[in-house]
Amino acid sequence: MNWLIHKTLKRKVFVFVLVILLSYLAGFFYTFYAASKVNTAIEQMFETSVSLHQMKDTLDAYEQHVDNYLATKDSDSFVAYMDTRQAILNYQSWLDHGANENPMLLQMTNISSMLNGYLHHGEEAVGYKRIRNIERYLDSFSELTVIRELINRKVDEVLTLDYDWNLEQHKLLSERVQRIQIGLILITGLLIALGVLFVLSFSTEVTRPIMVLSDRANAISQGQYDGFAKSAHGFREAEQLEKAFDTMTGNIKMYISELEDKVETENRLRDSEIERLKIRNLLNEAELKALQSQINPHFLFNTLNAGMQLAMIENAERTNVFLENLSNLFRYNIQPQNNRVTLRDEIRSVRHYAQLMKVRYGDGISFQFDIAPHLESVVMPPLILQPVIENGIIHGFANRLSNRRLQIKAYEVEGMAMIEVEDNGQGIPPETLKRLNQKDFRKSGATESHTTGLGLDNVYERLKNLGGKLSFDSEWHRYTRVRIVLPLEVTKNESYGG
Amino acid sequence: MKNWVKILELILLSILVVLGVVMISDIQQINLADGPEAIVRDIHLAVLIDDSAPESFKRGIIEASQEQSLVAELMFVSEDNAADVFRQVRLIGVDGVIIRLNNHIFHSSDIELLKAEGMVVVLIGNDAPETTRDVYIGTNGYQQGKAMGQLVLEALGEEGNVALLLGSEMAEEQSALRSHFVSGIYETLNQVENQVHVTAEYSTGERRAELITDDLLSSEQPIGALICSDPTDVHRAIRVLVDRNAVGSVAVLARGTEEEMANYLQQEMIYGLVAEDHYAIAQIAIKSIETIINGFWISSYVNVPFDVITTW
Numbered sequence: 120m121n122w123l124i125h126k127t128l129k130r131k132v133f134v135f136v137l138v139i140l141l142s143y144l145a146g147f148f149y150t151f152y153a154a155s156k157v158n159t160a161i162e163q164m165f166e167t168s169v170s171l172h173q174m175k176d177t178l179d180a181y182e183q184h185v186d187n188y189l190a191t192k193d194s195d196s197f198v199a200y201m202d203t204r205q206a207i208l209n210y211q212s213w214l215d216h217g218a219n220e221n222p223m224l225l226q227m228t229n230i231s232s233m234l235n236g237y238l239h240h241g242e243e244a245v246g247y248k249r250i251r252n253i254e255r256y257l258d259s260f261s262e263l264t265v266i267r268e269l270i271n272r273k274v275d276e277v278l279t280l281d282y283d284w285n286l287e288q289h290k291l292l293s294e295r296v297q298r299i300q301i302g303l304i305l306i307t308g309l310l311i312a313l314g315v316l317f318v319l320s321f322s323t324e325v326t327r328p329i330m331v332l333s334d335r336a337n338a339i340s341q342g343q344y345d346g347f348a349k350s351a352h353g354f355r356e357a358e359q360l361e362k363a364f365d366t367m368t369g370n371i372k373m374y375i376s377e378l379e380d381k382v383e384t385e386n387r388l389r390d391s392e393i394e395r396l397k398i399r400n401l402l403n404e405a406e407l408k409a410l411q412s413q414i415n416p417h418f419l420f421n422t423l424n425a426g427m428q429l430a431m432i433e434n435a436e437r438t439n440v441f442l443e444n445l446s447n448l449f450r451y452n453i454q455p456q457n458n459r460v461t462l463r464d465e466i467r468s469v470r471h472y473a474q475l476m477k478v479r480y481g482d483g484i485s486f487q488f489d490i491a492p493h494l495e496s497v498v499m500p501p502l503i504l505q506p507v508i509e510n511g512i513i514h515g516f517a518n519r520l521s522n523r524r525l526q527i528k529a530y531e532v533e534g535m536a537m538i539e540v541e542d543n544g545q546g547i548p549p550e551t552l553k554r555l556n557q558k559d560f561r562k563s564g565a566t567e568s569h570t571t572g573l574g575l576d577n578v579y580e581r582l583k584n585l586g587g588k589l590s591f592d593s594e595w596h597r598y599t600r601v602r603i604v605l606p607l608e609v610t611k612n613e614s615y616g617g
Numbered sequence: 618m619k620n621w622v623k624i625l626e627l628i629l630l631s632i633l634v635v636l637g638v639v640m641i642s643d644i645q646q647i648n649l650a651d652g653p654e655a656i657v658r659d660i661h662l663a664v665l666i667d668d669s670a671p672e673s674f675k676r677g678i679i680e681a682s683q684e685q686s687l688v689a690e691l692m693f694v695s696e697d698n699a700a701d702v703f704r705q706v707r708l709i710g711v712d713g714v715i716i717r718l719n720n721h722i723f724h725s726s727d728i729e730l731l732k733a734e735g736m737v738v739v740l741i742g743n744d745a746p747e748t749t750r751d752v753y754i755g756t757n758g759y760q761q762g763k764a765m766g767q768l769v770l771e772a773l774g775e776e777g778n779v780a781l782l783l784g785s786e787m788a789e790e791q792s793a794l795r796s797h798f799v800s801g802i803y804e805t806l807n808q809v810e811n812q813v814h815v816t817a818e819y820s821t822g823e824r825r826a827e828l829i830t831d832d833l834l835s836s837e838q839p840i841g842a843l844i845c846s847d848p849t850d851v852h853r854a855i856r857v858l859v860d861r862n863a864v865g866s867v868a869v870l871a872r873g874t875e876e877e878m879a880n881y882l883q884q885e886m887i888y889g890l891v892a893e894d895h896y897a898i899a900q901i902a903i904k905s906i907e908t909i910i911n912g913f914w915i916s917s918y919v920n921v922p923f924d925v926i927t928t929w
Contacts, residue, residue: 218661218712219655233705269705
């Protein structure tokens with residue numbers, strides 16, 4: 120019976136049905152009660168009339184028994200006479216209403232009084248019969264019948280008055296019954312209206328939580344898991360249903376979140392893998408180029424050494440220096456690109472390259488180095504500066520034959536090593552500059568003119584893997600400045616490219 | 618929406634409750650047949666009247682009995698049922714009887730039988746001094762007759778013919794003319810010797826007042842005044858006077874009540890009226906009988922004054 124204590128749907132249905140039943144039961148009770156009262160009233164209305172008619176029958180019987188006794192003088196008639204006499208006495212008592220102001224009751228009292236004389240003459244007749252006084256008992260019986268006639272008239276008078284009274288009562292009763300009928304019709308109408316409202320209210324209350332859940336299910340199917348207002352419930356099952364639904368929604372949300380995380384992680388892994396494959400590809404490409412350039416490095420270096428010895432023998436000091444620079448540059452360039460070098464090594468290689476360019480362009484080109492000494496030990500990938508400088512010479516100075524100036528600076532900025540390579544060449548067109556700064560090096564790939572055979576994309580990818588940055592600044596027909604930022608913390612032992 | 622439904626439910630429920638309470642009250646009031654209102658009094662009187670009893674007398678009886686807190690039962694008596702009514706009264710055993718009947722309806726023996734049952738008997742209008750009746754209440758008929766005679770002299774100027782139309786109740790007195798009322802008239806008119814000639818007529822079932830009046834108007838000796846002792850005859854006589862366009866040429870003198878003659882007095886269709894106050898008589902009768910029943914003594918003859926009303 121817990122469902123009766125708690126606010127359950129069962130209790131709600133039970134109460135609803137009970138209320139409806141009780142309402143209609145009350146209506147039925149009203150009808151029954153009214154009918155019962157009307158019936159009682161009608162019976163009361165006819166009570167006097169019925170009793171008077173019964174009394175008249177009793178008087179007939181009384182006279183008959185007296186007459187029989189007078190004729191036969193047998194005990195049966197006498198007993199019957201006594202019985203009816205007692206019955207008449209009872210009627211007499213019922214009829215006596217005293218000196219009543221009410222005309223009908225007064226006439227009933229009159230009948231009661233007249234019954235005295237009636238019974239008296241009956242007794243006289245019987246008494247005279249016993250003493251065989253024929254004349255007297257005949258007189259008494261005759262008087263009895265005369266009085267009976269008077270009583271009958273009075274009874275008729277009372278019946279008329281009773282009829283008039285009942286007619287009046289019937290009129291009043293009819294009016295009341297009519298009112299009650301209208302009232303009952305109103306009550307029935309109100310009960311029906313109330314029943315309809317109850318059903319409406321009840322069905323709404325019962326179906327609302329289901330509709331709310333249905334809406335939520337629709338929202339969830341469209342991917343909305345949050346923002347549901349807590350709805351009020353009329354019964355416990357709806358609350359339980361909503362709780363279960365909320366739990367289910369939470370679980371679905373959690374599973375979907377986990378799934379999304381997993382997908383994201385997988386995507387990240389895939390991107391990382393792609394990145395790694397890309398780097399490996401670049402490395403392979405670089406290594407291939409390196410291998411291509413290392414067809415026979417021992418032969419190349421032995422040949423260059425032979426050249427250097429020949430230059431020394433012939434006292435060709437400049438040729439000796441030239442070949443030495445070339446040899447050192449080649450030696451530096453053929454190292455694996457995943458090697459780590461210091462800025463000092465890189466600058467030294469660039470100086471070798473600068474010496475070779477000086478031989479090539481003479482005074483038409485100048486290199487200026489401004490390297491902060493504490494940055495010389497900064498670790499970085501090899502062959503970073505040389506492709507940048509080569510780009511400056513090839514593209515920046517393409518249309519310039521004299522006063523070609525290249526400045527290489529290294530200084531510290533906010534805990535980072537900033538290396539700048541600036542030329543006073545023709546600069547980079549704005550569109551190209553924008554594209555380069557967006558790391559789009561498609562047309563800036565390796566060119567055959569490069570000593571290293573490496574493009575800016577290679578330089579950028581290797582810098583990025585070390586945590587470095589590459590940016591470009593230029594003003595058309597005035598200068599081009601390439602900035603390379605390297606972290607100071609990187610040590611030489613850190614592996615390159617994962 | 619929900620709130621509106623709830624409010625509507627509450628309103629309907631309230632109406633239902635109110636209607637239910639009203640209905641219960643209505644249904645409970647269906648106790649109409651419990652019986653008429655019953656007020657029991659100590660004294661029960663029978664008032665025997667015939668068709669000559671004016672409404673004012675009946676009203677006087679009813680109102681006086683209410684004032685005195687007793688029950689007075691009006692019983693209509695005719696020549697046919699007189700014996701039965703008197704028998705009924707004896708059987709019922711009332712405390713007192715007021716009799717306002719014409720002499721020919723009841724007999725002295727009836728009164729004695731009532732007295733034998735221990736009832737107080739009061740007579741009104743017609744006395745039976747030979748019986749042991751307790752009280753007689755009435756106006757002095759002789760004085761009324763004299764007043765009527767005076768009215769005739771006023772109307773005729775002590776000269777002319779007068780018709781005296783007497784009711785059927787006086788028909789048996791035709792030979793003797795024992796009525797005090799008639800005696801009073803004659804005595805007054807006789808004072809004017811050979812100047813006023815009186816003709817007495819009796820309205821009966823066979824020769825009604827209309828015929829008598831018509832004959833009188835057609836007579837070679839036209840009448841100047843018509844005295845009616847019965848209010849019913851006044852109506853009938855005036856009807857003929859109107860038909861014969863003789864209203865005003867014959868002075869009608871009536872005996873009755875102001876109530877009965879109200880219309881004629883207003884329209885000045887009668888010259889004068891000798892009026893008894895039947896309402897006062899009824900009141901006196903009730904008070905007298907109550908006094909006697911309660912053991913007090915009163916005079917056995919009570920005279921009630923009468924009024925003389927003239928319109929011309």
